[in-house]
Amino acid sequence: MWPPDAEPEQDPESAHSPRSGSRTVPGLRALLPARAFLCSLKGRLLLAESGLSFITFICYVVSSASAFLTVPLLEFLLAVYFLFADAMQLNDKWQGLCWPMMDFLRCVTAALIYFVISITAVAKYSDGAYKAAGVFGFFATIVFAIDFYLIFNEVAKFLKQGDSGNETTAHRTEEENSNSDSDSD
Numbered sequence: 001m002w003p004p005d006a007e008p009e010q011d012p013e014s015a016h017s018p019r020s021g022s023r024t025v026p027g028l029r030a031l032l033p034a035r036a037f038l039c040s041l042k043g044r045l046l047l048a049e050s051g052l053s054f055i056t057f058i059c060y061v062v063s064s065a066s067a068f069l070t071v072p073l074l075e076f077l078l079a080v081y082f083l084f085a086d087a088m089q090l091n092d093k094w095q096g097l098c099w100p101m102m103d104f105l106r107c108v109t110a111a112l113i114y115f116v117i118s119i120t121a122v123a124k125y126s127d128g129a130y131k132a133a134g135v136f137g138f139f140a141t142i143v144f145a146i147d148f149y150l151i152f153n154e155v156a157k158f159l160k161q162g163d164s165g166n167e168t169t170a171h172r173t174e175e176e177n178s179n180s181d182s183d184s185d
Contacts, residue, residue: 033087
C-alpha cells in the first residue's frame with residue numbers, strides 16, 4: 001500500500017476505453033484510508049469524533065464570543081491524526097510508542113473537557129451558536145466516552161491474558177518449591 005506504485009499496470013482493453021483519461025492519481029488515493037477500516041467500529045468512531053469536533057469548532061467560530069474555540073480544533077486535529085495513523089497502520093511501524101495508551105488518554109481528556117465546556121456553553125451563554133456547540137459537544141462527549149470504554153476493555157482483556165500466563169507460571173513455581181521443601185524432611 002505504501003509507497004504507491006510509480007506506474008500502475010494497465011489492461012490493454014482499458015487503455016482504449018473512453019474513461020482511461022479520468023483515472024485517479026495513485027498518490028492521492030494512497031492518502032485515503034481503506035474502506036475496510038472506515039467500515040470498522042474504530043474507523044466509524046474516529047470519523048464521528050472528527051466530524052463532531054469539526055462541527056463544534058465551526059459553531060464556536062460563528063458564536064459571538066469564541067472562548068472555547070481551541071478545544072474542538074485540537075480534538076479535531078488529533079482525531080484526524082489518529083484516523084490516518086490507524087488507517088496507515090503506523091502503530092505497527094512505530095513500535096516504540098504505546099498507541100492504545102495515547103488513544104485512551106486522548107479519548108478520556110476529550111470526553112471530560114467536552115463535557116465541561118458543553119455544560120458551560122449551554123448554561124452560561126444565550127447565543128444560539130453556543131447552544132448548538134454545546135449540544136454537539138454533548139454528542140462528542142458520548143462518542144469519546146464510547147471510544148475510551150472500548151479501548152479500556154481491549155487493554156484490560158490483553159492484560160488479563162498476560163496475567164493469567166504469569167499466574168500459572170508463578171503457581172507452578174510455588175508448587176515446585178513447596179514440594180521440594182516437603183520432600184527434604
